[in-house]
Amino acid sequence: MSNRTKFGLLGKNISYSFSRKYFSEKFEKLGLKEYKYGNFDIPEIEEFPFLLYHREDEYRGINVTIPYKEAVMRYLDAIDEDAKKIGAVNTIKVTDDNKLVGYNTDYYGFQKSIEPFIKEHHKNALILGTGGASKAIAYALKKMNIDYKFVSRKVDENMFLYSALNEEILEKHTIVVNCTPIGTHPNIDECPNIPFQFITEKHLFFDLIYNPEETKFLSEAKKRGAAVKNGFEMLQLQAEKSWEIWNS
The missing domain is CATH 3.40.50.720 (NAD(P)-binding Rossmann-like Domain)
Incomplete structure (x- = not known):
């Protein structure tokens, strides 16, 4: 897992993003110089699988915001029990074997x-x-x-x-x-x-x-x-x- 140093936020029109600023500052404080947090700003959810294709082994986690918290669920390999009951995902973990697991921390x-x-x-x-x-x-x-x-x-x-x-x-x-x-x-x-x-x-x-x-x-x-x-x-x-x- 040590080679996974990338994180991101999936959403639409998210240049204002709280998450990118929050995690970039967190990485700096923790001295995690190689860690990067970027925005997946996409007009349609259908672009999501192509964004990750061939790059899953670089990513460790993705946050999800408006308007994709429900729509992203169909692209995940597994969904945590709470997120399943809620019917929305705002956190995705990429596992060692490149599986996408959805959670809800909202x-x-x-x-x-x-x-x-x-x-x-x-x-x-x-x-x-x-x-x-x-x-x-x-x-x-x-x-x-x-x-x-x-x-x-x-x-x-x-x-x-x-x-x-x-x-x-x-x-x-x-x-x-x-x-x-x-x-x-x-x-x-x-x-x-x-x-x-x-x-x-x-x-x-x-x-x-x-x-x-x-x-x-x-x-x-x-x-x-x-x-x-x-x-x-x-x-x-x-x-x-x-x-x-x-x-x-």
């Missing part, structure tokens, strides 16, 4: 990051968005015995429509997690369309976005006394978990 990062904020009355959550990240959030909440409902623009009997959110729903669901990209830099004036007038100091708002540090979603909730947390610590925790997996 749920771990989210759970560890939100746990210190959970109070007795936080029994129900709203998850905004239905992509790969939201599945990991749902899995973590389930592990924490917190009931949840997805909020979407699509009509589905198991979800709330944004337009259906009212005082009664928000009074019951005191955790609100934003898994959409709405409000990410540079679109910092945008915000998921929820009725903030029903938010109180009983609420806990978590935004997976970390740039800007305080999104409009968080600042609107904070104005009304809610506890707020952005996604930066979650990202760090899931990255460290990936590192652990690649080196285990």
Whole structure:
């Protein structure tokens, strides 16, 4: 395994990438001069196998981000039990015999990051968005015995429509997690369309976005006394978990 010194991030339009900066700085701190972390920025997931072809023995690990956390699964040789249940992969380990094994460290990062904020009355959550990240959030909440409902623009009997959110729903669901990209830099004036007038100091708002540090979603909730947390610590925790997996 010692000759495997390459790592990467698979995604689309990822020049802003947290992972590349994070791991490049980590390698520097650890004195791992030969280690490299690059971006696989591809327009279609179908290009993924060609990227790795003939180069698997150089790679040790790959992170996966929007929009490929679900689509990448069909190219993997094995999938960890948690990732299978979640239905999304954000970490790939390349084994000694060049097999690609998928894991999910998002749920771990989210759970560890939100746990210190959970109070007795936080029994129900709203998850905004239905992509790969939201599945990991749902899995973590389930592990924490917190009931949840997805909020979407699509009509589905198991979800709330944004337009259906009212005082009664928000009074019951005191955790609100934003898994959409709405409000990410540079679109910092945008915000998921929820009725903030029903938010109180009983609420806990978590935004997976970390740039800007305080999104409009968080600042609107904070104005009304809610506890707020952005996604930066979650990202760090899931990255460290990936590192652990690649080196285990």
